[in-house]
Amino acid sequence: MTAPTSNAHNLAEALANSDLIFDRDTLEQAIARMAQLIRHDYRDEVPLFLTVMHGGLPFAGRLAMEVGALGVDLEFDYLHATRYRGATSGGELVWKHRPATPLQGRRVLLADDILDEGHTLAGIRGWCLEQGARDVGIAALAVKLHDRCVPGLVADYVGVEVPDRYVFGYGMDYHEQGRNLPAIYALKD
Template sequence: METVANTHDLAKALANSDIVFDRATLEQAIRRMAVAMRADYRNDDVPVYLTIMHGGLPFAAQLAMEVGALGLDLEFDYLHATRYRGETSGGELVWKHRPATPLRNRRVLLADDILDEGHTLAAIRDWCLEQGAREVRIAALAVKKHDRCVQGVCADYVGVEVPDRYVFGYGMDYHEQGRNLPAIYALKD
């Protein structure tokens, strides 16, 4: 299999970006989200915790540890559905992996890096409901500030609000790079 070189220079992007939220601020926001989640779930009602790959992975792992420290158990699974496939604008939803855990009559908690316009999260939420989930909640590390969100889609647990700019880091990518950066950056105009 041939590897294609990425023509987008991450170092240049970082030099042309502002740090919107540093690691300490994001970790504090995730702890705050965990407290709110713990208040919403009882010990006898373990939610199915679905990490949305790839972007949701760093955030979802940290959030899971924080709610675990508060005594809330989670049943882990993941899904991979994307509209971007390395691009900066979304197209048709492509499912790369669906969860193996049955969702019928279960409470589902989706964990994702960002809620931008919400098309992907809306489709995932609707699919979970079609599978018989009795409730679907959304935890998003970042929510983009604008008025273009799909009607009826909002995060139940929000870490931070980011500007309506190209953001990356902490799970969000810059042309499939920089997901593991420990801060959120926004490209300058």
């Protein structure tokens, strides 16, 4: 039995009108490749691993386990900053939770579900640097292919590249639904 939802957008209909872009196995292989690169870059340090909530949670958990399996320790904290608040286009950056761990002098690794245009991640990275972080790396499960990204903002660790379409699953939502889907889907044009 499916629990009723107050959301006017139907996830089942969205899935029926979507293409499967990356399945679970492909995503987990991509995350394992990212972990290898992270191990190389952080092998002699314990970076502060900041999960960007909510979308980054499924990806960050999997990535952290892969990095740990390679012998790299991480210190965990999280942040919640958004520009969307349930909408499909962003506004001003709104902080819902800032990390409790001091960033001064630390190497910080942000883990997020997607780098689209990058305004949210640019704001988060800028804030981390203002707090005294020595450097801020970005691990993004997906990077959207287009030319609208904030100038100079790139992910240091990329899992997969997705088309310039509405994508959801593996942390990314379809109107606040489907974040726990173990694959990435794109709505058909």
